[in-house]
Amino acid sequence: MRQPPAVGRRSFAILLGLSLCTPLVSARAEAPDVRILDLPFKVRALRGPRSEAAISVATSGLLPIAGAKSSPAAGDEESAPIAVVWGDDGGAVLGLADGTVTVRPIGRDAVEGLTAAETPRGALPGSRRVLAGPLSAYLTGRTRAPDGSEAAAVLTIRERQPMAVSTDPKPVPVATVTVLAGGEAVFAPLRPRLLRLAGRPALLATTLAGADSGGLVLIGRPDGQSAWSVTARTPLQPGPPLKIAGIADFSGSGGMQAATISARGLLQFWNLTPEKIDLAGEAPGYAAGEGDADLAVTVPAIGPAELVLPVAGRAEIALVQAKGPPHERLRVPLPAAATTGIVALGEGAATRLLVGLADGRVAVIAPDGGKP
Numbered sequence: 001m002r003q004p005p006a007v008g009r010r011s012f013a014i015l016l017g018l019s020l021c022t023p024l025v026s027a028r029a030e031a032p033d034v035r036i037l038d039l040p041f042k043v044r045a046l047r048g049p050r051s052e053a054a055i056s057v058a059t060s061g062l063l064p065i066a067g068a069k070s071s072p073a074a075g076d077e078e079s080a081p082i083a084v085v086w087g088d089d090g091g092a093v094l095g096l097a098d099g100t101v102t103v104r105p106i107g108r109d110a111v112e113g114l115t116a117a118e119t120p121r122g123a124l125p126g127s128r129r130v131l132a133g134p135l136s137a138y139l140t141g142r143t144r145a146p147d148g149s150e151a152a153a154v155l156t157i158r159e160r161q162p163m164a165v166s167t168d169p170k171p172v173p174v175a176t177v178t179v180l181a182g183g184e185a186v187f188a189p190l191r192p193r194l195l196r197l198a199g200r201p202a203l204l205a206t207t208l209a210g211a212d213s214g215g216l217v218l219i220g221r222p223d224g225q226s227a228w229s230v231t232a233r234t235p236l237q238p239g240p241p242l243k244i245a246g247i248a249d250f251s252g253s254g255g256m257q258a259a260t261i262s263a264r265g266l267l268q269f270w271n272l273t274p275e276k277i278d279l280a281g282e283a284p285g286y287a288a289g290e291g292d293a294d295l296a297v298t299v300p301a302i303g304p305a306e307l308v309l310p311v312a313g314r315a316e317i318a319l320v321q322a323k324g325p326p327h328e329r330l331r332v333p334l335p336a337a338a339t340t341g342i343v344a345l346g347e348g349a350a351t352r353l354l355v356g357l358a359d360g361r362v363a364v365i366a367p368d369g370g371k372p
Contacts, residue, residue, distance in 0.1 A: 031332050035364045035372040037101060041089035042360025047115075048294055048343030052131060054080040056114040057093055063104055065095070077194050078131045083343045083354055085362060086111040094354060094362075096345040099371065101352055101364050124152045124189055128292060130203075132194040134160035137203055139187050140178070145208040152187040154178040155205055155219065157228055179219050182230050185209040188241035190292050195247050197256060197274050204258055204272070206241045207233075214240025216260065220274055232277045239264030243288045245296035245309055247272075250322035251280065252304035257322065261288040261296065265312040269322045283326040287312045289339065299344045299351055299367070308353060308367075310338040317342065317355060319367060332365055 047053040058065045058080035065082060083094040091111035095102045118128045122140055129138035141153030161173040181187050185207040192205040202220035209215065215234040222231060234242075239262035250257045256272045257280060268282040287310040289295030296309035299319075306329065307320045315337045319330040340356030352372060353365040364372040 031330065032366050032369065033372055034332065034334060036335070037094075037103065037354075037362040037364055039085070039092060039103065039362060040105075041087040041091075043085045043340055043356055043362055044087045044360070045085065046294070046341030046343060046354065046356040046362065047084045048297060048341070048354075049079045049081060049083065049345065050077050051084070051294070052078075052118045052129065053084045053111075053115045054082050055131070056117060057084055057106075058082060060114060062106065062110060062114070063093055065093075078133075081345070083345060084111065084115075085356070086115075087360065094345070096350070096352060099346075099350050099352070099366070101345065101354070101372075122156075124150075126292070127152070127189055128191045130192055130194050132201065135194065135201060137192050137194065139189065139192070143186055145186055145188070146184070147208070147211045149208070150189050151208055152189060154180055155187055155192060155203065157203070157219075177228050179228050179230065181205075181207045181209075181217055182233070183209070185215075185217075188214060190241060190243055193244050193247055193258075195256060195272070197272060200274070202231075202274065203228075204244060204247065206244060206260075208240050209236055212238055212240070214242055216242055216244075216258065216270065216277060218272065218274070218277055222274070232273070232275055234270065234277045234279075237262060237268075239266060242268070245288075246298035246305075246307050248298045248305035248307075250298075250304050250307065252323045259296070259298075259307050259322070261286055261309065263288055267307075267309070267320065267326060269326060281322055281326045283320070285312050286310065286318070286320075287338075293339070293356075294341045294343065295338060297342045297344045297353070299353075300347055308342055308344070310342070317353075317365075330367065332367070334363055335359075336361070 055078050091106045093104045124139040127139045137157045139152035140156045143153045145151040159175045188206040188208050190206045213236040217230045218232040220231045242260040245259040247258050258270045260268050267286045269280040271278045271280045304323050315334045318328045336357040336359045338355045339358040343354045345352050349368050355363040366372045
């Protein structure tokens, strides 16, 4: 006599389980299409709008490109509305027109010439500088980290100084300072980031402090001081280096956060103020990528900005939000793992993601609908 109710309870549990799974199934079914860009060469490098390669192409006159922000205020990184890809057999400038990614081929020699400035004279070999108006910063002083890997002893900051108007040609005066990471720490061989906090420019850089630990340091000019110095740092974190994935208002609070990914795949969000760096949230299961490739990108969204980055051990990218605990809005399967870069062109519904794949191809994705 009691069997039918038990069967009913089991049936209800099964139906409830299926109903709870439905949103996940729907999310995967609604993942946007992926299109492979038609390129006549295998891509080994991909640079986005905020890279010096994109700025160089946009301002060189090589191609008619409008919209380059080549003289922003100090602390706001320069940008251009293009991406640049290249490989052993050629290069191309990628733009966006009416929601479609355009391809304009350029020679490999041209690419190499335009990207030569990414590593200034005296900089750590293979490293890239960051630009923002009169400010530039790059790693110098080749050294070794505690684990024996390559590192930089100092961060060099250069700032163009104002000069009086004159008919005589004179070199622009440049003030140069160097900043140590502090204590036993050295700088990881990863590009620093320029940002603005409390209305003033600041730099965020990654450090190595032990055989299996590292962190972040914030470098700025405190009120009433002209000298640059370390103003805040994170506690030591395992799985160095903490690769900077993006800087934006990810929480929607009106403040600034940095997103980092450790070599162990831990994604962390940090609240930034001029004097403090606090952990805001974290989630495991993501990939930092090799070297200094830009394997994550920040994109505007309805509400706070989102972070796009690879999923560890899978040929997928995830769109992660950090309003509340970090969570994924969307996962997109790829035909191969993302390795050479992830960049974004356009804004809003017109945003297109470009993903450099391990097999030398570039995938195009429209994360919010439309044809990629």
